[in-house]
Amino acid sequence: MTILIEHPADLESNFGEKNVHAENNNNELVLDGGFPLPKSVSQNGFSAPETNAFGHSFRDYDAESERQKGVEEFYRLQHTHQTYHFVKKMREEYGKLEKGEMGIWECCELLNEVVDESDPDLDEPQIEHLLQSAEAIRKDYPNEDWLHLTALIHDLGKILLLPQFGELPQWAVVGDTFPLGCAFDEANVHHKYFKNNPDYNNPAYNTKNGVYTDGCGLDNVAMSWGHDDYMYLVAKENGTTLPPAALFVIRYHSFYPLHKEGAYTHLMNKEDVENLKWVKIFNKYDLYSKSKVRVDVEKVKPYYQSLIAKYFPAKLRW
Ligand SMILES: [Fe+2]
Numbered sequence: 535m536t537i538l539i540e541h542p543a544d545l546e547s548n549f550g551e552k553n554v555h556a557e558n559n560n561n562e563l564v565l566d567g568g569f570p571l572p573k574s575v576s577q578n579g580f581s582a583p584e585t586n587a588f589g590h591s592f593r594d595y596d597a598e599s600e601r602q603k604g605v606e607e608f609y610r611l612q613h614t615h616q617t618y619h620f621v622k623k624m625r626e627e628y629g630k631l632e633k634g635e636m637g638i639w640e641c642c643e644l645l646n647e648v649v650d651e652s653d654p655d656l657d658e659p660q661i662e663h664l665l666q667s668a669e670a671i672r673k674d675y676p677n678e679d680w681l682h683l684t685a686l687i688h689d690l691g692k693i694l695l696l697p698q699f700g701e702l703p704q705w706a707v708v709g710d711t712f713p714l715g716c717a718f719d720e721a722n723v724h725h726k727y728f729k730n731n732p733d734y735n736n737p738a739y740n741t742k743n744g745v746y747t748d749g750c751g752l753d754n755v756a757m758s759w760g761h762d763d764y765m766y767l768v769a770k771e772n773g774t775t776l777p778p779a780a781l782f783v784i785r786y787h788s789f790y791p792l793h794k795e796g797a798y799t800h801l802m803n804k805e806d807v808e809n810l811k812w813v814k815i816f817n818k819y820d821l822y823s824k825s826k827v828r829v830d831v832e833k834v835k836p837y838y839q840s841l842i843a844k845y846f847p848a849k850l851r852w
Protein backbone atom coordinates (compact mmCIF):
# COMPACT_ATOMS: atom_id res chain seq x y z
CA MET A 535 0.00 0.00 0.00
CA THR A 536 1.21 3.46 -0.79
CA ILE A 537 0.18 6.42 1.30
CA LEU A 538 0.31 9.78 -0.36
CA ILE A 539 0.94 12.72 1.91
CA GLU A 540 -0.67 15.95 0.85
CA HIS A 541 1.23 19.14 1.44
CA PRO A 542 1.50 22.57 -0.07
CA ALA A 543 3.22 23.30 -3.35
CA ASP A 544 6.74 22.17 -3.79
CA LEU A 545 7.72 21.05 -0.34
CA GLU A 546 9.63 17.88 0.13
CA SER A 547 10.02 16.31 3.47
CA ASN A 548 13.78 16.26 3.32
CA PHE A 549 14.57 19.77 2.23
CA GLY A 550 15.51 20.85 5.70
CA GLU A 551 18.45 18.54 5.63
CA LYS A 552 19.17 17.94 1.99
CA ASN A 553 18.50 20.50 -0.70
CA VAL A 554 18.37 23.63 1.40
CA HIS A 555 21.79 23.03 2.81
CA ALA A 556 23.40 21.01 0.06
CA GLU A 557 27.01 22.05 -0.35
CA ASN A 558 28.65 22.97 -3.61
CA ASN A 559 30.27 19.58 -3.85
CA ASN A 560 27.00 18.18 -5.17
CA ASN A 561 27.38 20.10 -8.41
CA GLU A 562 24.71 22.47 -7.23
CA LEU A 563 25.00 26.20 -6.89
CA VAL A 564 24.00 27.48 -3.52
CA LEU A 565 22.44 30.91 -3.17
CA ASP A 566 21.43 32.87 -0.09
CA GLY A 567 19.83 30.77 2.59
CA GLY A 568 21.61 27.78 1.15
CA PHE A 569 19.03 27.16 -1.56
CA PRO A 570 20.48 25.32 -4.50
CA LEU A 571 20.06 26.64 -8.02
CA PRO A 572 20.23 24.61 -11.21
CA LYS A 573 23.78 23.88 -12.14
CA SER A 574 25.27 25.44 -15.26
CA VAL A 575 28.07 23.00 -15.85
CA SER A 576 27.30 19.49 -16.98
CA GLN A 577 28.63 16.36 -15.29
CA ASN A 578 31.41 15.76 -17.80
CA GLY A 579 32.79 19.25 -17.32
CA PHE A 580 31.41 20.60 -20.59
CA SER A 581 30.10 24.07 -19.92
CA ALA A 582 26.70 24.68 -21.49
CA PRO A 583 25.08 28.12 -21.68
CA GLU A 584 22.05 27.41 -19.53
CA THR A 585 21.54 30.91 -18.24
CA ASN A 586 20.36 34.00 -20.08
CA ALA A 587 21.59 37.58 -19.75
CA PHE A 588 19.61 38.00 -16.56
CA GLY A 589 21.25 34.98 -14.98
CA HIS A 590 18.08 32.95 -15.27
CA SER A 591 18.29 29.33 -16.23
CA PHE A 592 16.59 28.46 -19.51
CA ARG A 593 15.58 25.03 -18.45
CA ASP A 594 14.86 25.04 -14.76
CA TYR A 595 14.15 28.61 -13.76
CA ASP A 596 10.40 28.28 -13.42
CA ALA A 597 10.57 24.99 -11.57
CA GLU A 598 13.32 26.31 -9.31
CA SER A 599 11.56 29.56 -8.55
CA GLU A 600 8.37 27.62 -7.79
CA ARG A 601 10.33 25.36 -5.48
CA GLN A 602 11.84 28.32 -3.65
CA LYS A 603 8.39 29.83 -3.21
CA GLY A 604 7.28 26.53 -1.70
CA VAL A 605 10.24 26.50 0.66
CA GLU A 606 9.55 30.10 1.69
CA GLU A 607 5.89 29.35 2.34
CA PHE A 608 6.94 26.37 4.43
CA TYR A 609 9.14 28.60 6.63
CA ARG A 610 6.42 31.24 6.89
CA LEU A 611 4.13 28.61 8.41
CA GLN A 612 6.83 27.02 10.56
CA HIS A 613 8.09 30.32 11.99
CA THR A 614 4.54 31.51 12.66
CA HIS A 615 3.25 28.43 14.45
CA GLN A 616 6.18 26.90 16.34
CA THR A 617 5.89 28.63 19.72
CA TYR A 618 7.26 27.81 23.17
CA HIS A 619 3.77 26.76 24.24
CA PHE A 620 3.26 24.59 21.14
CA VAL A 621 6.51 22.63 21.49
CA LYS A 622 5.96 22.03 25.21
CA LYS A 623 2.50 20.71 24.43
CA MET A 624 3.75 18.42 21.66
CA ARG A 625 6.54 16.96 23.81
CA GLU A 626 4.07 16.22 26.54
CA GLU A 627 1.56 14.65 24.18
CA TYR A 628 4.03 12.53 22.19
CA GLY A 629 6.11 11.74 25.29
CA LYS A 630 3.27 9.47 26.40
CA LEU A 631 4.22 7.13 23.56
CA GLU A 632 0.75 5.78 23.13
CA LYS A 633 0.35 5.93 19.37
CA GLY A 634 1.48 2.39 18.68
CA GLU A 635 3.94 -0.46 19.15
CA MET A 636 6.46 -1.72 16.62
CA GLY A 637 10.08 -2.68 16.08
CA ILE A 638 12.67 -0.45 14.41
CA TRP A 639 12.78 -2.37 11.12
CA GLU A 640 9.01 -2.41 10.99
CA CYS A 641 9.10 1.36 11.27
CA CYS A 642 11.63 1.60 8.43
CA GLU A 643 9.17 -0.28 6.27
CA LEU A 644 6.29 1.89 7.41
CA LEU A 645 8.21 5.05 6.52
CA ASN A 646 8.77 3.51 3.14
CA GLU A 647 5.06 3.82 2.45
CA VAL A 648 5.24 7.58 2.74
CA VAL A 649 5.60 8.97 -0.75
CA ASP A 650 6.54 12.58 -0.89
CA GLU A 651 5.11 13.83 -4.19
CA SER A 652 7.50 16.74 -4.48
CA ASP A 653 10.64 14.75 -3.66
CA PRO A 654 13.03 14.99 -6.62
CA ASP A 655 13.84 11.33 -6.04
CA LEU A 656 10.32 10.06 -6.30
CA ASP A 657 11.57 6.77 -7.64
CA GLU A 658 13.65 6.31 -4.53
CA PRO A 659 11.87 4.98 -1.43
CA GLN A 660 12.72 6.54 1.94
CA ILE A 661 14.41 3.34 3.04
CA GLU A 662 17.01 3.87 0.32
CA HIS A 663 17.91 7.28 1.74
CA LEU A 664 18.29 5.75 5.18
CA LEU A 665 20.40 2.85 3.94
CA GLN A 666 22.47 5.02 1.60
CA SER A 667 23.44 7.28 4.51
CA ALA A 668 24.09 4.31 6.77
CA GLU A 669 26.16 2.37 4.23
CA ALA A 670 28.23 5.45 3.33
CA ILE A 671 29.07 6.06 7.00
CA ARG A 672 29.76 2.37 7.52
CA LYS A 673 32.35 2.46 4.75
CA ASP A 674 34.19 5.41 6.29
CA TYR A 675 33.70 4.52 9.99
CA PRO A 676 33.65 0.71 10.00
CA ASN A 677 34.14 0.42 13.77
CA GLU A 678 31.39 2.83 14.88
CA ASP A 679 28.45 0.47 14.51
CA TRP A 680 26.27 2.80 16.62
CA LEU A 681 26.72 5.48 13.94
CA HIS A 682 25.55 3.09 11.20
CA LEU A 683 22.37 2.44 13.15
CA THR A 684 21.95 6.13 13.95
CA ALA A 685 21.96 6.88 10.22
CA LEU A 686 19.37 4.19 9.60
CA ILE A 687 16.93 5.52 12.18
CA HIS A 688 17.56 9.29 12.12
CA ASP A 689 14.49 10.10 9.98
CA LEU A 690 12.03 7.54 11.35
CA GLY A 691 10.23 10.33 13.22
CA LYS A 692 8.75 11.36 9.88
CA ILE A 693 6.00 8.86 10.58
CA LEU A 694 4.42 11.88 12.30
CA LEU A 695 3.09 12.63 8.81
CA LEU A 696 1.03 9.42 8.82
CA PRO A 697 -2.61 9.38 9.97
CA GLN A 698 -2.02 6.92 12.82
CA PHE A 699 0.70 9.19 14.26
CA GLY A 700 -1.31 12.38 14.16
CA GLU A 701 -0.89 13.35 10.50
CA LEU A 702 0.97 16.50 11.54
CA PRO A 703 1.47 19.26 8.97
CA GLN A 704 4.89 19.52 7.31
CA TRP A 705 5.87 22.54 9.40
CA ALA A 706 5.58 20.38 12.55
CA VAL A 707 7.64 17.50 11.15
CA VAL A 708 10.46 18.65 8.87
CA GLY A 709 12.67 21.64 8.12
CA ASP A 710 15.42 23.28 10.15
CA THR A 711 14.96 23.26 13.92
CA PHE A 712 15.65 26.08 16.40
CA PRO A 713 15.18 26.81 20.12
CA LEU A 714 12.01 28.32 21.57
CA GLY A 715 11.96 30.39 24.75
CA CYS A 716 14.72 32.76 23.65
CA ALA A 717 15.26 35.24 20.81
CA PHE A 718 15.20 33.84 17.26
CA ASP A 719 18.74 34.16 15.95
CA GLU A 720 19.11 35.96 12.61
CA ALA A 721 20.97 32.93 11.28
CA ASN A 722 17.64 31.12 10.91
CA VAL A 723 16.56 30.96 7.26
CA HIS A 724 13.70 33.34 6.45
CA HIS A 725 14.08 34.94 9.86
CA LYS A 726 11.60 37.68 8.89
CA TYR A 727 8.65 35.31 9.35
CA PHE A 728 9.33 35.04 13.09
CA LYS A 729 7.70 38.48 13.30
CA ASN A 730 4.37 36.64 12.92
CA ASN A 731 5.21 34.42 15.91
CA PRO A 732 3.46 35.37 19.19
CA ASP A 733 6.74 34.68 21.06
CA TYR A 734 8.51 37.37 19.03
CA ASN A 735 6.98 40.15 21.10
CA ASN A 736 6.88 38.28 24.41
CA PRO A 737 9.51 39.84 26.74
CA ALA A 738 9.90 36.49 28.55
CA TYR A 739 11.08 34.84 25.33
CA ASN A 740 12.65 37.53 23.18
CA THR A 741 15.96 38.23 24.89
CA LYS A 742 19.19 36.47 23.94
CA ASN A 743 18.91 33.96 26.81
CA GLY A 744 15.16 34.17 27.36
CA VAL A 745 14.17 31.47 29.88
CA TYR A 746 17.68 29.94 29.75
CA THR A 747 21.12 30.72 31.16
CA ASP A 748 24.52 30.73 29.46
CA GLY A 749 25.90 27.21 29.12
CA CYS A 750 22.72 25.59 30.46
CA GLY A 751 23.09 22.70 27.99
CA LEU A 752 20.89 21.90 25.00
CA ASP A 753 19.12 19.18 26.95
CA ASN A 754 17.40 21.97 28.88
CA VAL A 755 16.40 23.86 25.75
CA ALA A 756 12.96 23.42 24.11
CA MET A 757 13.51 22.84 20.39
CA SER A 758 10.96 23.33 17.62
CA TRP A 759 8.84 20.19 17.29
CA GLY A 760 9.56 17.74 14.50
CA HIS A 761 10.86 14.31 13.51
CA ASP A 762 14.19 14.89 15.26
CA ASP A 763 12.92 15.47 18.79
CA TYR A 764 10.22 12.82 18.38
CA MET A 765 12.69 10.08 17.40
CA TYR A 766 14.98 11.15 20.24
CA LEU A 767 12.09 10.73 22.70
CA VAL A 768 11.14 7.33 21.28
CA ALA A 769 14.73 6.02 21.45
CA LYS A 770 15.39 7.34 24.95
CA GLU A 771 12.09 6.35 26.55
CA ASN A 772 12.34 2.84 25.12
CA GLY A 773 15.68 2.41 26.85
CA THR A 774 18.06 2.29 23.88
CA THR A 775 21.67 1.44 24.70
CA LEU A 776 22.94 3.71 21.93
CA PRO A 777 25.62 6.12 23.26
CA PRO A 778 24.74 9.75 24.12
CA ALA A 779 26.40 10.94 20.88
CA ALA A 780 23.88 8.90 18.86
CA LEU A 781 20.93 10.43 20.70
CA PHE A 782 22.45 13.87 20.18
CA VAL A 783 22.80 13.27 16.42
CA ILE A 784 19.19 12.12 16.14
CA ARG A 785 17.91 15.05 18.16
CA TYR A 786 19.86 17.86 16.52
CA HIS A 787 20.54 16.73 12.95
CA SER A 788 18.23 19.49 11.59
CA PHE A 789 19.55 22.19 13.94
CA TYR A 790 21.31 23.93 11.04
CA PRO A 791 21.42 27.35 12.72
CA LEU A 792 23.80 25.75 15.23
CA HIS A 793 25.90 23.32 13.25
CA LYS A 794 26.10 25.26 10.01
CA GLU A 795 25.84 28.88 11.16
CA GLY A 796 27.30 28.67 14.67
CA ALA A 797 24.28 30.34 16.29
CA TYR A 798 23.02 29.53 19.82
CA THR A 799 26.43 28.19 20.95
CA HIS A 800 26.06 30.16 24.20
CA LEU A 801 23.42 27.63 25.30
CA MET A 802 25.76 24.64 24.90
CA ASN A 803 27.66 22.90 27.68
CA LYS A 804 30.91 20.91 27.39
CA GLU A 805 29.15 17.68 26.52
CA ASP A 806 27.21 19.38 23.71
CA VAL A 807 30.47 20.68 22.25
CA GLU A 808 31.87 17.14 22.18
CA ASN A 809 28.71 15.64 20.66
CA LEU A 810 28.43 18.38 18.03
CA LYS A 811 31.50 16.92 16.33
CA TRP A 812 29.51 13.80 15.51
CA VAL A 813 26.58 15.83 14.12
CA LYS A 814 28.98 17.55 11.75
CA ILE A 815 30.38 14.22 10.61
CA PHE A 816 26.91 12.73 10.26
CA ASN A 817 25.50 15.61 8.24
CA LYS A 818 28.00 15.09 5.45
CA TYR A 819 26.29 11.78 4.81
CA ASP A 820 22.77 13.10 5.15
CA LEU A 821 23.01 15.68 2.38
CA TYR A 822 21.26 15.33 -0.90
CA SER A 823 23.50 13.75 -3.46
CA LYS A 824 23.05 13.34 -7.17
CA SER A 825 25.36 10.38 -7.27
CA LYS A 826 22.98 7.53 -6.65
CA VAL A 827 24.36 4.39 -5.19
CA ARG A 828 21.63 1.79 -5.16
CA VAL A 829 21.53 -0.27 -2.01
CA ASP A 830 20.38 -3.87 -2.09
CA VAL A 831 18.01 -3.78 0.87
CA GLU A 832 17.75 -7.55 1.31
CA LYS A 833 21.52 -7.95 1.26
CA VAL A 834 22.26 -5.45 4.03
CA LYS A 835 19.14 -6.15 6.09
CA PRO A 836 20.70 -8.88 8.31
CA TYR A 837 23.51 -6.53 9.38
CA TYR A 838 21.13 -3.74 10.40
CA GLN A 839 18.80 -6.17 12.11
CA SER A 840 21.73 -7.35 14.24
CA LEU A 841 22.44 -3.73 15.21
CA ILE A 842 18.79 -3.14 16.05
CA ALA A 843 18.83 -6.23 18.29
CA LYS A 844 22.00 -4.95 19.98
CA TYR A 845 20.72 -1.46 20.78
CA PHE A 846 16.90 -1.71 20.98
CA PRO A 847 14.18 -3.88 22.44
CA ALA A 848 12.26 -6.01 19.92
CA LYS A 849 9.17 -3.81 20.26
CA LEU A 850 9.14 -0.09 21.01
CA ARG A 851 6.35 2.19 22.12
CA TRP A 852 5.79 5.10 19.74
FE1 LIG B 1 15.94 14.40 9.15
Ligand SMILES: [Fe+2]
Binds near residue numbers: 688820
Ligand atom coordinates in the same frame (compact mmCIF):
# COMPACT_ATOMS: atom_id res chain seq x y z
FE1 LIG C 1 17.89 12.43 6.50
